[in-house]
Amino acid sequence: MDVDTRLLRYFVAVAEEGTLTRAAERLFVSQPALTKQIKQLETRLGVRLFTRSRTGMALTEPGRALAERVPGLLTDWDQVVREAKRAAGRAVRVLRVGFLASAANEATPRIITEFARRRPGWRADMRQATWSNPSAGLADGDVDAALLRLPFPGQDTLRTAVLFTEPRWVALPTGHPLAACDLIAFDDLRDEPFVAAPPESGWWRDHWLAVDERDGHPVTIGAVTDQPDDWLSAIANGYGIAFAPASAARFYARPGVTYRPVSGLGPSRVGVAWSPADDTDPVVQDFVRCCLDHGPGPGENPAGDAPRPNGPPHTPPPPNTTGTDRPGGPASARA
Amino acid sequence: MDVDTRLLRYFVAVAEEGTLTRAAERLFVSQPALTKQIKQLETRLGVRLFTRSRTGMALTEPGRALAERVPGLLTDWDQVVREAKRAAGRAVRVLRVGFLASAANEATPRIITEFARRRPGWRADMRQATWSNPSAGLADGDVDAALLRLPFPGQDTLRTAVLFTEPRWVALPTGHPLAACDLIAFDDLRDEPFVAAPPESGWWRDHWLAVDERDGHPVTIGAVTDQPDDWLSAIANGYGIAFAPASAARFYARPGVTYRPVSGLGPSRVGVAWSPADDTDPVVQDFVRCCLDHGPGPGENPAGDAPRPNGPPHTPPPPNTTGTDRPGGPASARA
DNA sequence: TGCGCCTATAACCTGACGGCATGGACGTGG
DNA sequence: CCACGTCCATGCCGTCAGGTTATAGGCGCA
Known part of the structure; x- marks a missing residue:
């Protein structure tokens, strides 16, 4: 049958x-x-x-x-399936690392350099995932470890460790009235249309729309995008605005898009994640250690809130809409 | 995935x-x-x-x-899947019994009558299977027990008990030269075209083509059929001949088809089969007991070779060809 | 009586899966 | 040396399964 x-x-x-x-x-x-x-x-x-x-x-x-x-x-x-995929990587001495957008920002090259030093013969294969895949392939066994924004859906069945924290800013079209301000209050943004991640990303999408901070006030979705590039275009073209880590200002600068700090919005955490099945895997654990040792900037506190010790720190996270995987969420729209 | x-x-x-x-x-x-x-x-x-x-x-x-x-x-x-199907039967108090062709011949009504007596409230649901399904649905969990010809493919993973034995005869077109004989020697039939069961039935097909008795001599397939009716038509129309239990002469008499005893060919055994999972199931075991008690005719020995204590005994089994599930088998043809 | 919540059906489109025929690579034997 | 056998791969084509939207039908409820 x-x-x-x-x-x-x-x-x-x-x-x-x-x-x-x-x-x-x-x-x-x-x-x-x-x-x-x-x-x-x-x-x-x-x-x-x-x-x-x-x-x-x-x-x-x-x-x-x-x-x-x-x-x-x-x-x-x-x-x-996960075991088979895992065996594929092991056979050729490749550690598959998934990441979203700019991963761990300036720390990324430090981490992979250190990993190469500790594990000669091994190669770290970095794979960028789309926002419809918030665990960057970890949940599907496509990668052995992932650098991503916390929290993310499926996190409870995986291991995670925080590398550093950075504030959430907002990305808006340069011509937007609020772009003139140096600091924008969260409340002033609530009724703006937003550029969101696809519905499959579940409540991760909600997180980046700050649904929890809105007290039930519904979100307006101006566009749905799956990658940083589309996301930037959607904002520049005026389909909506979006929250983003402060580091996006460095990694995703583009004419027509302006980044501004936001008051009244919690920070974003960058972490490394891996499968519990790899708790005892020496290679994966080596990689995790590299992340913890070299992820935070010099003198930076992994759990700290310090925005930037080594220059202005930020990364672009995915924009999202209201979770469609929880009944009763606000309706999602499409650009 | x-x-x-x-x-x-x-x-x-x-x-x-x-x-x-x-x-x-x-x-x-x-x-x-x-x-x-x-x-x-x-x-x-x-x-x-x-x-x-x-x-x-x-x-x-x-x-x-x-x-x-x-x-x-x-x-x-x-x-x-088997468990789910099984639950379906149990929920409505139905014992699903698969059978091939005429099942246990004249014993069949005795068996189901006795089962109805022993298990009031239960109903035996008799389901005829095609020859592409030599276990009569038992292997797929479609039935709880089956009345069929031994041996059959998949038998080793199931339980079986023999009810009685009967000789294998041959069915031929009435106009066939050999139809004039009262007893036909197996060797005289070797080069005849045969009407066979479909290839999916594996070596069960071979059994009814008497492949083992041919010493490697190849089989000629004149037609492939899946049910008694097609089988009778194929023989009557002269596509080929076929071995059959002696009882087929009673259960599948038809103008144009003649049944004759064959010398030099082993007998056919009729048995009841069930799943090991039902070894302790009281209903299934009751049914099996009904079969053993009432399957053999009065005074008939379950393991015996006696052709007929109560009138001429026989049933029609399926015709088959060389097993295609063993590499190297003869090619199969089609009517 | 009209609306809202279910599930079922119809008409249509696309793509997956299967079959046949054929090609390409490579070793073997006359 | 060439013809042949044995693998797997590819191209073309027909069929059917799966998806979509639109709509029908049953029933409770305001």
């Missing part, structure tokens, strides 16, 4: 949500597509899995039997 | 066979299809699984990692 694992994930989603409509939203597919897929799963197995009603989809007895074991199978499968 | 389990079975087959060509034969697909599928699996995972050479496909390091764990995942999945 052959089935696509995607079909199994569909099944689990419907079983958990209790309705096709909600499950369809969560899976980013249309409701009719789900209807058909579930029906097909039932005919393929020759077993009725749900009883339909106006109130939703309720598991039958065999459905419950399936729902009990399928999630375990799926995590097993994901685990197997 | 979503994949069709079929793709995983493809992968396992290639890993085990060591060449695409052989694996393709075993999977009943073309070699180019396999080439493409394996390539797709590799790109989906982002990992090279095989190193290609003129001698075949050799697993890479990550390929080995995968090959080690995938078979386990597949059997787990099959197991889960």
Whole structure:
């Protein structure tokens, strides 16, 4: 009895949500597509899995039997895939490192230099991820370690360590009225349209839209982008503004985009992340140590709030919108 | 990372066979299809699984990692499916019984009557299977028990008990020269074209073509059929002859088809089969007991060779060809 | 009675998967 | 030395499965 694992994930989603409509939203597919897929799963197995009603989809007895074991199978499968990918890197002595945007800023070259010194024969393969992939491939086993902004979705199943902290600024079109100010109050930005990350990034998108700081005030989405370049263009073209680490002013300077400090907004943390499966892996742990030793600038405190000891510090994080993976979030729009 | 389990079975087959060509034969697909599928699996995972050479496909390091764990995942999945199907039957108090052709002949009604007596409230659901499914759905978990001809493929992973034995006869077109004989020697039939079961039935097909008794002499396939009705038509229309249990003369009498005893050919055994998982299931075990108590005719010995204590005994088994799931088998033809 | 919440169906489009035929690489045997 | 066998790869094409949008239908509720 052959089935696509995607079909199994569909099944689990419907079983958990209790309705096709909600499950369809969560899976980013249309409701009719789900209807058909579930029906097909039932005919393929020759077993009725749900009883339909106006109130939703309720598991039958065999459905419950399936729902009990399928999630375990799926995590097993994901685990197997991760192991295979991992073996691929090990075989050629490559440590795969994912990162988002400018990674650890000026610290990045220091870290990889140090890693090369400690592990002769090994190579660190740096792979930039898009914002639809907030764990930079770590969750999928595409990389062994990742340099990224904390917090990020899926963080609880991984290990993380903070390298340094920097303030969140705002990026706006140069012609924007507020661009004239040297310091902008968060409250003045609340009603602006924002350039956001794609919905798949979940609440990470919310984090960079400062949803938590808005007291329920809804976010206006002016554009959705997946990479720094599109993001810069969207801002320069006036589709919206976006929060960004202060370091973005150095790494992502561009005509038409102006960066300004924001008051009333918490800082951003840069960290290194790895899989618990690599807690005892000497190579990965070496890399983590390199990050901790050389990530913070000289004299910088890993947990500290100091904006910049070695020149102005900042990086560009992804912009986001309201989380679509939590029911009840504000609606997302598209440029 | 979503994949069709079929793709995983493809992968396992290639890993085990060591060449695409052989694996393709075993999977009943073309070699180019396999080439493409394996390539797709590799790109989906982002990992090279095989190193290609003129001698075949050799697993890479990550390929080995995968090959080690995938078979386990597949059997787990099959197991889960079986459990779900099983739960479906239990929920409505139905014992699903698969059978092939005439099942246990005249004993069948006795068995289900006795089961109804022992298990009030339960119903035995009899499901006829095609010959492409020699375990009558037991291997897939579609049924809880099965009445079928022994031996059958997959038998070693299931439980079986013999009910009775009957001679193998031959079915031929009424106009066939040999139809005039009262008893036909096996050797006289060797070069006749045969009506066979589909290749998926593996060596069960071979069994009914008496491949083992031919000393390597190749089989001529005149037609391939999947059900008793097609089988009778094929014989009546002269596409070939076929071996059949003696009881077929009673259960599958038809103008144009004549049944004759064969000398020099071993008998056929009828048995009941069930899954080891049901060794302790009271309902299944009750059914098995009904079979053993009421399967053999009065005074008939379950292991005995007695052709008929209660009138002429026989049933129609499926015809088959040479096993295509063993490399080197004769080519299969089509009507 | 109209609205809102479900699920199911219809019509349509695209892409994946399978088949056949063929090509290219390489070793073997007459 | 060339013809052949055995691998895997590629191109072309038909079919079907999966997705989309639009819409229908059942039922509770204000």
